[in-house]
Amino acid sequence: MTQQNQQDEKKPFPWHLVIFLAPALLIYVTFSVYPLLDTLFLSLFNTQQGESTFVGLQNFITLVTDDNWSDAFWNALLNNFKFFAIHMLLQNPIGLLLAVLLSSPKLRLSGTYRTLIFMPTMLSVVIIGFVWQLLLSPIWGISENFLYSIGLGQYFDAWLGKEGSALITLSFISVWQFVGIPMMLIYATLLNIPDDIVDASVVDGANPLQTFWYIKLPLILPTIAMVSILTFVANFNAFELIYAVKGALAGPNFSTDLMGTFFYRTFFGFQLQQGSASMGAAVATLMFLIILVGVMLFLFFVQRRIQRFQF
Amino acid sequence: MLNAHSILSVSKCALATAVVLSSAGMVNAAGTLSIESWRSDDANIWSDVIIPAFNKSHPDTKVFFSPTPPTQYNSALQAKLQAGTAGDLITCRPFDTSLTLYQNGYLDNLNDLKGLSEFSGVAKSAWVTDDGQDQFCLPMASVIHGFIYNKEIFKELNLSAPKTRDEFFKVLDTIKSESRYAPLAMGTADQWETATMGFQNIGPNYWKGETGRKALLDGKAKLTDKPYVDTWKELAKWKPYLGHGFEAQKYSDSQNLFTLGRSAIYPAGSWDIQTFNNQADFEFGAFPPPVAKAGDACYISDHTDIGIGINANSKNKAAARELLNWMASQEFAELFANAVPGFFPLSNHKIAIKDPVAQEFISWRDNCESTIRNSYQILSRGTPNLENQLWNVSAQVINGTMTPEAAAQETQKGLEQWYAPQQ
Numbered sequence: 030m031t032q033q034n035q036q037d038e039k040k041p042f043p044w045h046l047v048i049f050l051a052p053a054l055l056i057y058v059t060f061s062v063y064p065l066l067d068t069l070f071l072s073l074f075n076t077q078q079g080e081s082t083f084v085g086l087q088n089f090i091t092l093v094t095d096d097n098w099s100d101a102f103w104n105a106l107l108n109n110f111k112f113f114a115i116h117m118l119l120q121n122p123i124g125l126l127l128a129v130l131l132s133s134p135k136l137r138l139s140g141t142y143r144t145l146i147f148m149p150t151m152l153s154v155v156i157i158g159f160v161w162q163l164l165l166s167p168i169w170g171i172s173e174n175f176l177y178s179i180g181l182g183q184y185f186d187a188w189l190g191k192e193g194s195a196l197i198t199l200s201f202i203s204v205w206q207f208v209g210i211p212m213m214l215i216y217a218t219l220l221n222i223p224d225d226i227v228d229a230s231v232v233d234g235a236n237p238l239q240t241f242w243y244i245k246l247p248l249i250l251p252t253i254a255m256v257s258i259l260t261f262v263a264n265f266n267a268f269e270l271i272y273a274v275k276g277a278l279a280g281p282n283f284s285t286d287l288m289g290t291f292f293y294r295t296f297f298g299f300q301l302q303q304g305s306a307s308m309g310a311a312v313a314t315l316m317f318l319i320i321l322v323g324v325m326l327f328l329f330f331v332q333r334r335i336q337r338f339q340f
Numbered sequence: 341m342l343n344a345h346s347i348l349s350v351s352k353c354a355l356a357t358a359v360v361l362s363s364a365g366m367v368n369a370a371g372t373l374s375i376e377s378w379r380s381d382d383a384n385i386w387s388d389v390i391i392p393a394f395n396k397s398h399p400d401t402k403v404f405f406s407p408t409p410p411t412q413y414n415s416a417l418q419a420k421l422q423a424g425t426a427g428d429l430i431t432c433r434p435f436d437t438s439l440t441l442y443q444n445g446y447l448d449n450l451n452d453l454k455g456l457s458e459f460s461g462v463a464k465s466a467w468v469t470d471d472g473q474d475q476f477c478l479p480m481a482s483v484i485h486g487f488i489y490n491k492e493i494f495k496e497l498n499l500s501a502p503k504t505r506d507e508f509f510k511v512l513d514t515i516k517s518e519s520r521y522a523p524l525a526m527g528t529a530d531q532w533e534t535a536t537m538g539f540q541n542i543g544p545n546y547w548k549g550e551t552g553r554k555a556l557l558d559g560k561a562k563l564t565d566k567p568y569v570d571t572w573k574e575l576a577k578w579k580p581y582l583g584h585g586f587e588a589q590k591y592s593d594s595q596n597l598f599t600l601g602r603s604a605i606y607p608a609g610s611w612d613i614q615t616f617n618n619q620a621d622f623e624f625g626a627f628p629p630p631v632a633k634a635g636d637a638c639y640i641s642d643h644t645d646i647g648i649g650i651n652a653n654s655k656n657k658a659a660a661r662e663l664l665n666w667m668a669s670q671e672f673a674e675l676f677a678n679a680v681p682g683f684f685p686l687s688n689h690k691i692a693i694k695d696p697v698a699q700e701f702i703s704w705r706d707n708c709e710s711t712i713r714n715s716y717q718i719l720s721r722g723t724p725n726l727e728n729q730l731w732n733v734s735a736q737v738i739n740g741t742m743t744p745e746a747a748a749q750e751t752q753k754g755l756e757q758w759y760a761p762q763q
Contacts, residue, residue, distance in 0.1 A: 097723050097757065167585020168593055190529050190587025192741060278728060280531045281587065282736055297415050300532075301720035301727040303436060304415070 065317070072310035081307070088311035102312070104283055105291040106319075108196055112287060113264040115200035116207075121256055123204070124211025125249075129241065131212070132219040143216070147209035154206070158273035161202045165189055189274065192284040199285055203270055207263075211256045218252040219245060258327045265320050268293065288316045373659055374404040374427035376420070378413035379646070381614070385679040393675055394666055401659050421446045421651070428654035429663065432477035432647035434466035435716050441649075442469070442476040448650040450475045453661060455668025462550075462710065463686035465717065466644035477647035478664050481676065481683035484701045485541040485641040488608040488616065490601060491623040493521055501627035505574070508630040512581045515604045523581035525603035527589025534575070534734035535727070537607040540641050540713045542629045543571040549639035549711035556714055559761030563752040564745075572737045572744030579738055587739055595619075610701045613682035617695070626700045628708060642710035644686065677702075722758030729754050 075084045092098045127146060131139050149157060164170050165188055173185045188198040222245060230240045268289025271279055277299045279286035294302065296309025375386075386405035394403060406427060408416045414437060420426035421441070430447060432438040441447050450456060451474060456464070459479050467477035489501065497518055502508040515523040528534050546567035547553065555561035562568075583589060583597060595612065597603040599619040606612070608626070616624060631638050648667065650660045666672060673685035674692065681695035684702050693699045720727040729751050736742035742750075755762045 097754075162588075162590070165588065166593065167588055168583060168597065187585035187588035190527075190585070190589070190739075276530060278531055278731060280732065280735060281528065281739060282732055282741065299728060300725075300731075301436060301716065302725035303440060303721075 068310045068313050069317075071307055072314045074307045076305065076307040084307075088308055089315070092308070092311055092315065098308075101283065101286065101291055102315075105286045105288050108285065109265055109267075109287050111196060112200050112203075112267060113261060115197065116204060116260050116264055117257065119201075120204040120208050121211050121253065121260060124208050124256070125215055125253065127208070127212045128215035128219055129245075131216055143213075146212060149206045150209040152206070154269040155273045157202065157206050158270050161205075162189065162274055165198070190281060192281050195275070195281065196285045199270060199274060202274075203267070210259075211253075214256055215249055215252055218249045222248050254327070254331050257331075258324060261323050261327070262320055265316060265323070288312070288319075292316060371400050371656070371659060372402045372404070373429060373656055373663060374406050375429040375431065375648075376413075376417055376427040376651075377405065377407040377431035378410040378433075379431065380407040380409055382680060383407055389675055389679045390672070393671065394663065397666065398662060401662065403663065417441075421653075424653055426651050426653075428651050428656050428660045430477075430649050430651050431480075432467055432649050434644050434647065434712075435718075436721055438467055438477055438647065438649065439469065442474070446652055447476045448652050448654075448657065450478060450649065450664070453478065453664060453668075455665040458668045458687040458689065460686075460688060462712070463644060466712070467647045467649070470718070477649035478667060479644060479686040480646040480648050480667065481680070482642050482686050483645045483683060484610045484704065485537060485643070486608055486610070486626050486628045486701060486704070487541075488598070488606045488612060488624050488626050488697070490521075490598070490604050490620075491625050493519070493601070493604040494625075501625065502630050503627075504634055505630045505632055509577070512605070516581060519604075521601075522583035522597060522603040523605060524578055524583075525594045525598040525606040526578070526582055527586045527591070527594050528735040528738050529588050529590045529593075531731040531735040533591055533594065533607070534738050535715075535730040536713070537609060538575050538578070538738065539571055539730055539734045540643075540715075541607055542574055543568070543714070544639035544641055544709075544711045545629050545631050545636075546571045547714070548637075549709045553711055553714040553717075557718060557761070559759075559763075562762070563755065564748045568751075569744050569748045572734070572747045575734060576737050576740070576744055579740055582738070610682040610684065610698065613695065613697050613701070614680065616697075617681065624697060626697050628704045638704070638708035639711055640704050640708045641713060642684075642705065643712045643716070646683070719755065719759065724754040724757070726751060726755060 072088055073083060073085055074081045075088070092102050130136060131143055133139075136142075165172050167173060167185070167187050173182065176182045176185045186194065188194040226244060226248075227240060230244045235243065265288060267287055271285050271287055271290050272293065275285045275290075277290055277294050279290045292309060292312045293299075295312050296304055296306060298304030383405055386403075391403045391405070395401070404427075414433070417426060417430065421430075426446075430441070432441075432447075438447065442449075453475075455478060456475060463479045463482075464475060467479065468475050493515070494500065497514055499511050499514060502511050512523040515521055526533055526537065544552070547556075547561070548567075552561060552567060556563070579586075583603060589597075594603075594606065595615055598606040599616060601620075601622055628638060628640055648664065650657060650664065654660055668687060670687075670689040670691065673687050673689045676683065677685050677691055677693050677698070678695070681693070681698035682701070684698075685691065693702060715727040715730055733742060733747035733750055737744055737747050752762075
């Protein structure tokens with residue numbers, strides 16, 4: 030008997046690992062991997078008129094070059110980038126600011142604030158959409174009277190109904206709802222910073238601003254990077270808020286159309302428009318690719334640099 | 341937004357859940373029928389009025405009415421039919437949605453159903469193949485468009501229901517200048533009202549009902565022709581009479597504005613009668629879309645909206661046919677019209693309707709010509725979709741962000757891209 034064989038006998042194949050992992054793996058493959066692959070596959074077919082024929086990349090070419098499709102596609106993509114940009118410029122900085130304020134030992138009732146700010150995150154998007162529609166409604170809403178009472182009444186408008194302002198208003202609503210998540214993540218990281226490092230900077234004569242800028246911020250950068258990538262993924266998958274407030278036609282004149290609503294209209298159809306599973310799959314595949322490329326760029330250019338600052 | 345889940349997996353899961361749930365809830369014993377429908381509002385009427393009446397003559401057949409919410413109906417039904425778990429009777433949407441089901445073999449051919457003789461060609465048109473040969477659903481109900489008005493406000497301002505367009509705008513002017521009520525209760529936020537209760541409501545008077553609709557199908561008329569541009573021109577004139585901030589006003593807001601008595605005239609579909617009966621505590625009446633000059637021929641949108649067909653895979657087709665034949669009877673027509681005021685039976689029976697406003701709506705059939713919405717038959721089959729385009733451009737015309745001429749050009753351009761007779 031060689032040594033190799035002896036080792037084999039001593040360490041049999043770890044079947045128990047396979048058995049323990051199997052249920053989770055099975056569920057994951059059935060509900061995540063299989064649908065994803067199936068979608069990618071479906072996007073290569075044409076399923077109109079009940080028959081399905083293999084058309085290769087034709088659906089994607091149609092989507093990007095045919096006027097009927099490409100206008101809607103580029104419009105949705107551009108809107109998605111605007112939606113994402115507003116979240117990056119507002120949600121994450123505000124989340125950071127709130128986290129810094131909350132972590133200040135001098136702040137009283139910080140637990141209460143934390144809960145209150147985090148609360149909207151847990152509500153259903155549909156409820157949020159409904160509540161804000163009521164608040165902003167020119168008919169029943171309180172925002173108009175509120176603006177008049179602080180002397181800004183003449184600036185009130187039907188924001189959710191105007192082409193120029195609808196998408197921005199919806200992004201603000203979404204920022205309001207989800208600002209709790211970056212706040213909580215950054216807050217947790219801030220609490221993890223060892224006190225001795227902060228104390229040392231104080232002893233060295235740094236004022237609170239300098240402590241934040243030179244000590245705390247570099248230490249929480251990895252978290253901010255993670256928050257950014259989460260924001261990116263979630264924003265390019267966004268759908269519910271637009272659908273709840275503006276419907277699948279994302280009016281007025283598609284000014285609030287995101288990739289999600291565009292996908293919904295294409296895949297399931299809308300009113301008299303018949304759904305097209307293959308075109309829908311093509312839209313979904315493009316959404317997937319855009320997110321994939323975004324995440325990869327992030328991992329490549331951002332994540333690698335940030336490693337150096339970690340503890 | 342930061343909740344990370346993929347819309348793809350959600351939709352797949354939803355479909356899977358729909359299939360699992362529906363198969364779990366299936367009843368398939370002999371002598372049992374179940375009806376798929378999107379009219380969840382009607383569940384009580386079926387269980388309290390219609391099914392007991394049917395059981396008087398057919399005591400052995402058990403009928404279950406199992407509705408799905410309207411927005412999910414098409415996709416849920418599709419999933420159930422594919423999985424073989426759909427009910428025996430399928431409530432049919434008009435035109436292409438049901439036609440596709442028939443072409444894919446999910447609906448039975450009804451050509452030899454004797455109850456069909458009670459219906460006119462127009463009534464059957466929404467559920468027949470393009471060549472007019474095969475009937476696959478029995479017509480059930482139509483909805484009529486017009487205007488519903490608050491009688492108390494009209495009395496207070498000494499107004500009467502307008503018959504011509506000039507009178508209509510005079511009435512609107514009076515309401516606007518002499519009271520604090522919003523003259524018209526309509527918003528553009530949901531977009532569909534502008535096309536359905538705006539464009540398709542006042543339009544038939546311009547394009548002469550069926551004549552214009554058929555001309556569009558044959559390619560003899562274009563959407564850039566005068567009747568269509570004029571329709572949008574009239575819609576553009578509605579803007580000053582709508583409520584403050586109408587761009588963000590949704591369908592339910594418009595209903596509320598009217599039922600709370602803050603608005604005088606509501607561009608309506610007859611299905612609103614039910615809602616208003618429940619919510620408004622004032623008397624309301626209705627008038628048909630005003631014509632150009634007194635005495636002109638009038639046209640109304642009397643839209644075929646609901647049909648009912650038999651699932652091709654049903655195990656109980658004999659009982660299902662019995663039920664359909666009964667649904668073509670005078671008894672059903674009268675029960676249904678009175679139980680659901682605002683949904684009008686399409687059969688040729690003369691029936692008595694008790695609700696005064698519903699009565700007013702159906703009385704227009706006597707002196708005006710009926711037509712259906714012009715984007716529904718064939719014209720919304722391609723890409724871009726005419727119905728969706730009409731929503732968009734009509735809302736924009738009323739918002740003032742698009743001219744009537746541009747609206748006409750855009751929809752015509754859309755139609756020309758895929759519809760051969762228009763090319």
